[in-house]
Amino acid sequence: MTTAVEVSGTELGGNSVQERITRLERGFGDLDDPGNPLGAEQFVRADRERRILPAAENLLDGFGLNAEFVPRELGGRLEGLDALVQVMRSVFRRDASLGLGYGMSSYMSAVVVWAGGSAGQQRAAAELLLAGGRMACAYPQPAEGNDFLHNRFTTVPDGSGFLLSGRKEALNNAARATSLLLFAHSGREPDGSGDPRTEDACSAFLIDTPAPGTPGFRLLPRRTTTGTRGCLVHGLEFTRYRIGADRVLGAPLAGAGLAARAFPVIRSAGPSMALGCADTALRTTVAFARSHRARSRASLATPRTRTALLDAFGDLLLCDALALVATRSLHLLPRESATLGAVVKYLLPMLLTEMVYDLSIVLGSEAYARGGTYAAFQKSARDLPMIGLGPVGSAASRAAIAAHLIRLPALRPPTDGDAPDRPELFRPFGRQLPSLCPPEPAPPTDGDSLVGSLDRAVEQARGLGGGATERALAGYATALGAELERLRRDCRELVDGHRPPVPRVYALADRYALIAAGAACLGVWQHHTGPADSLLAGPDGAVMVLARLLRRLDPATPKPPPQGVERLLAELQRRFDDARSYDLYATVIGR
Structure with a gap:
């Protein structure tokens, strides 16, 4: 039996983010162990009692979680936003209330201080957080808010x-x-x-x-x-x-x-952290399916169950690819980060909520269980929709995407010298990034680096050669490129109409968000530098993710080849057996 262990924040000050995540996961222990004071059973009970688990807050106090929100130059550990997101996923994987209540609320306040506070105000906020204090914020609400x-x-x-x-x-x-x-x-x-x-x-x-x-x-x-x-x-x-x-x-x-400078950061970070909550929902459903015999409708042997699980796995990978690009863009492409943050805040809550609904069909009545082995699923299903709320909710984010399309209907790469396929944008735990500071007010860029990178990624995919999976990737990439061309044409026609009707603009915003996510997926595959046998290195993962995405744009999209299906199914089960996360990082979770 693995239970929670003490975690010292002072030990973590100079360690890499991977080491910090490992220690935090080890501190939380096995989520499925009923004897663990920080296990799922304890979090479900605390949620039922409408409180945050005190033992979990004590663990985070010892870990010094607030240091993750404070820039290194002010005595904290914050360098890359993508790294902060990974640390916080370990918290959200256990309890979204803990992630929001202990962490995200303070960070949403602090990011404004880092953006516009005086040196004295920044020092005071850093000292408060490093001493274990909390902050709360009341942002101005956009007109499109909730x-x-x-x-x-x-x-x-x-x-x-x-x-x-x-x-x-x-x-x-x-x-x-x-x-x-x-x-x-x-x-x-x-x-x-x-x-x-x-x-x-x-x-x-x-x-x-x-x-x-x-x-x-x-x-x-x-x-x-x-x-x-x-x-x-x-x-x-x-x-x-x-x-x-x-x-x-x-x-x-x-x-x-100041709020406008902070919005891209919180739009990107919050939904990205919440992937940990969705990961728990998928893991719980996999456990349920594996517990059933082959003749059961909920068994992994049935096509319905396999499809639901593989679709959910693919959606998590897609969401994480987009989240990765959005969080790293704040360092690398700050003038484009507002649009990318809006895409994340709009698309991720929608996809994850839909994912949980599809998984609930596999669980049947257990999807409503408030106690027992699978109660973590119902908790995740209730928690995930809350990430669409906040000062920059889904409606405001969709409006920001629509404004981007009206301003840049061509959706071409920028002409200011930035490479449209900048590799660092797509690499998890890539090289050290420039210091994170919410972007200064500046004229928006004249292009779209992420969507603009799609043309080159399609060209690379079409030049692969090889077997059925490689041919499928080339076909899906070509189809995504064709969807982009149709979107460009429709955006130009819309702008030529001078006063575009709101419903049509929003329909184009929906298509843009999916195409941007597909471009992020292809970029992660294109620029992968990890182990050659990993899911991200070969075409199988990209094929399955793109097949799922393209069906949202065109229901007539061909099915993926059997090799891709079997590869993703094997990876799904391997990660369950090895206790690894279902995102791009395959993080070892507490046991």
Whole structure:
């Protein structure tokens, strides 16, 4: 029996990200062991009781998880966003509430401080996090956002400071945070006075969380949610609460720009981390299928079950390829990272929610179990849709993709000298990346590096030669290239119409998101440098992923060759037996 072990954060300071993940996984122990205090049974029970498991928080305290959110130059361990995502997947694999409540809420606040805070504000935030403190944030809500979060704060000048009023109905960790990041719009005094030129402009403030009973402040009752039930979601209400001028983050009235710099980071990171939650859903379903005899409809011997499992595995690989490109683009292609982050935030929640539904058909009534061997599946199914919420939800992300298509209907590579097939963009744990800082405001690039790289990837796939799998890859790559050409044509026609109808723009955004994901998949295959016998090295993995993706674009897409099916099925079972994750990294998980 493998149980949780202590993990020391001080031991991890100089180690590679792979070593840190290994130690964290070992600390969590075997998720399937009923005797493990950090096993699935314990997390399910804590979720049922709407709390985060204290033993898990203690483990993360010892690991020093907050150091992963702090740049190395400020004493932390943050270098590459893709590396941070991998560490956090180990947390989300156990409990999305733990990942959001302990980690993501603080990081969503900190990233704005790293982007626009003064040197003193950055040092203070780093010291707070490294000491184990928590942060909570209230981002401004885009017009296309969700009503669950659609309310705001306002400020009016008051001598050398400001008076803060208003309320936010739902902030994760509001009751436990030491520090609050608040975006507040410029308002008018009750008598109507105020500068109309700055009305509704937005400023960011970093304040200490007021103590209960502080005049002008009220912590609203906890809100319950269907998913991530352990998260402590409260509202905040301020009534002419005084804030000093030194609490402004960055320049006054520059909050919207700061939020815009942070959005690509949180759009890319959150759904990418949540792949750990989807991994648990797939692993639970594989365990269920393997426990059934050959004549059972749920057995791996039946085509229906095999198809559902292989489709889910392929979707996870596809999502991870896109997530990899989006997170690394923040370092390598910062001017394009906003669009790539929007694609991740829009597409991943949709694909993962659909994946879990398809897997639930395999589990049957066990998909609804709230206890027992397979209860982790129901928990994952409830938690995953929550990743589509937030200050930059799916609707706002889809609108950002549509704006990209209207601005760049040709979808060609940039002309500013960046190579459209830049290898580092597609390599998991590739070479050390430039320092991560949310991109400064700058004119957007004149091209699309990811989708623009597809032409060259198609050319390489068509030159493979070989057997049935290689021919299938060439055919699927060619079909994806043809879909891109159709999209380019439709985008040009749309723009020529001057005022494109919204439904048609959004339909094109859906197609673009899938084509971009396919380009990421081909790029990972094209630039792979790992072991020659791995799934990513040969064409089998890419064939199965592209076959699944192309069926979404064209239901008449030919089926993949039997060799590809058998190769992916063997990999699915090997990773289950070896306790490895179902993403690009095949991470050894705790045992």
